[in-house]
Amino acid sequence: MPTRRTLLKAAAVAPVLSQLPLARKAFADAPTAPGIVKPLPGEYFTVRGTNAEANFAALADTGPLTPADRFFVRNHTTTPRLDASDWKLTVWGDGLHRRSPVTFTYGQLRSLPSVTRTAVLECAGNGRSLFTAQQGETVTGTSWTYGAIGAARWRGVRLRDVLHRAGIASDAVAVMPRGLDDEYVTGGVNLGRVRRPLPAAKALDDVILAYEMNGEPLPYDHGHPVRVIAPSWIGIASVKWLGDLQVSASPLASPWTTDYYRLFGAAYPPGGSEPLTRQTLKSGFHLPYGAVLDAGATHRLTGRAWSAYAPVHRVDVSTDGGTRWRRAELLDAPRRGGWVRFTTPWHPRRTGPVTLLSRTTDASGRTQPERTVHNTQGYLFDAVVRHAVTVV
Ligand code: MTE
Numbered sequence: 025m026p027t028r029r030t031l032l033k034a035a036a037v038a039p040v041l042s043q044l045p046l047a048r049k050a051f052a053d054a055p056t057a058p059g060i061v062k063p064l065p066g067e068y069f070t071v072r073g074t075n076a077e078a079n080f081a082a083l084a085d086t087g088p089l090t091p092a093d094r095f096f097v098r099n100h101t102t103t104p105r106l107d108a109s110d111w112k113l114t115v116w117g118d119g120l121h122r123r124s125p126v127t128f129t130y131g132q133l134r135s136l137p138s139v140t141r142t143a144v145l146e147c148a149g150n151g152r153s154l155f156t157a158q159q160g161e162t163v164t165g166t167s168w169t170y171g172a173i174g175a176a177r178w179r180g181v182r183l184r185d186v187l188h189r190a191g192i193a194s195d196a197v198a199v200m201p202r203g204l205d206d207e208y209v210t211g212g213v214n215l216g217r218v219r220r221p222l223p224a225a226k227a228l229d230d231v232i233l234a235y236e237m238n239g240e241p242l243p244y245d246h247g248h249p250v251r252v253i254a255p256s257w258i259g260i261a262s263v264k265w266l267g268d269l270q271v272s273a274s275p276l277a278s279p280w281t282t283d284y285y286r287l288f289g290a291a292y293p294p295g296g297s298e299p300l301t302r303q304t305l306k307s308g309f310h311l312p313y314g315a316v317l318d319a320g321a322t323h324r325l326t327g328r329a330w331s332a333y334a335p336v337h338r339v340d341v342s343t344d345g346g347t348r349w350r351r352a353e354l355l356d357a358p359r360r361g362g363w364v365r366f367t368t369p370w371h372p373r374r375t376g377p378v379t380l381l382s383r384t385t386d387a388s389g390r391t392q393p394e395r396t397v398h399n400t401q402g403y404l405f406d407a408v409v410r411h412a413v414t415v416v
Pocket residue numbers: 095096097098099100101145146147148202203204205218245246247258259260261262263264265
């Protein structure tokens with residue numbers, strides 16, 4: 025008979041086991057995408073190249089945490105099916121005292137003190153298609169609408185603890201996590217494995233090496249067995265399928281800081297902005313674009329709002345294209361790093377097209393602007409979304 029220990033071990037190395045309860049109808053015969061392991065039912069996901077966007081409107085039936093089976097997937101290549109039992113993490117570089125690499129097995133990592141933290145994970149390009157749809161501007165990259173985002177409860181070890189055990193030196197300035205997925209080739213150029221440096225100050229602050237998502241071992245698509253979670257930073261900072269960490273006494277760069285994930289365009293210096301770090305603030309309704317609603321009925325509009333800077337302070341809603349605004353009710357306690365659901369009743373009397381708007385203001389005083397300054401790669405769209413619906 026298996027002991028509790030062997031069962032726990034099996035659960036830790038086999039995310040598929042933990043996905044069995046998800047064999048509900050929608051997931052049973054759902055399509056998958058090339059390179060993505062989990063089922064992607066059409067009502068919950070839109071496949072975009074190697075990625076799967078969550079249907080933002082459909083998140084209405086989820087709570088503050090996004091279930092793993094509903095979480096967006098952003099893959100540069102394909103999900104590798106890694107086995108925790110032969111996984112190891114190598115920490116190396118001239119930012120270590122002894123300069124010789126230090127390795128951690130999965131078991132060694134799990135034996136370190138653990139931390140659990142709720143954090144929103146959002147791609148820097150979330151909302152990108154709105155640069156074109158709403159502002160008439162051209163941008164490059166995956167045409168996400170609003171669903172390159174989710175929130176989960178991550179459990180793992182502090183990166184700080186791992187770095188201290190590996191002997192990080194006081195003059196270390198950068199830590200670069202690198203994934204074990206395939207090398208990324210684009211436009212005939214091999215950019216190597218996905219990697220992006222973190223300043224030492226961030227690495228030693230709140231970054232986690234996570235092995236659990238919402239109380240289950242990380243699913244394959246979300247970085248099994250271990251990924252980085254860099255709270256409040258753009259999604260690329262949260263490297264999945266972590267294989268090694270370069271610790272450096274001099275600044276590091278990668279194509280993900282030089283060519284991508286900085287702002288280029290007329291409003292920015294010729295070489296672009298500094299590499300992007302923090303995400304921004306947004307809000308949106310749990311309604312499909314172009315939704316049709318009945319006149320003469322009371323509708324409970326719901327949505328969610330978030331900010332990477334501070335807890336959400338208030339959400340204002342307009343049901344007349346932005347002339348009048350009223351404060352929505354918040355359904356969750358605002359917290360740093362989380363999102364809140366909001367609701368407001370709406371009783372449309374007249375038929376015809378209507379533009380709904382929602383606007384987040386956070387506790388740092390930041391408010392969503394009317395327009396986002398254009399950048400050629402369409403990052404950090406934070407403008408108030410003009411959500412077209414029709415009343416019939
Ligand atoms: N890490 C690796 N190794 N490979 C990747 O393709 N994509 C990044 C990041 N980490 C990526 C990665 C990007 S751009 C985002 S937005 C997040 O992972 C997405 O995480 P998710 O797929 O778990 O939602």
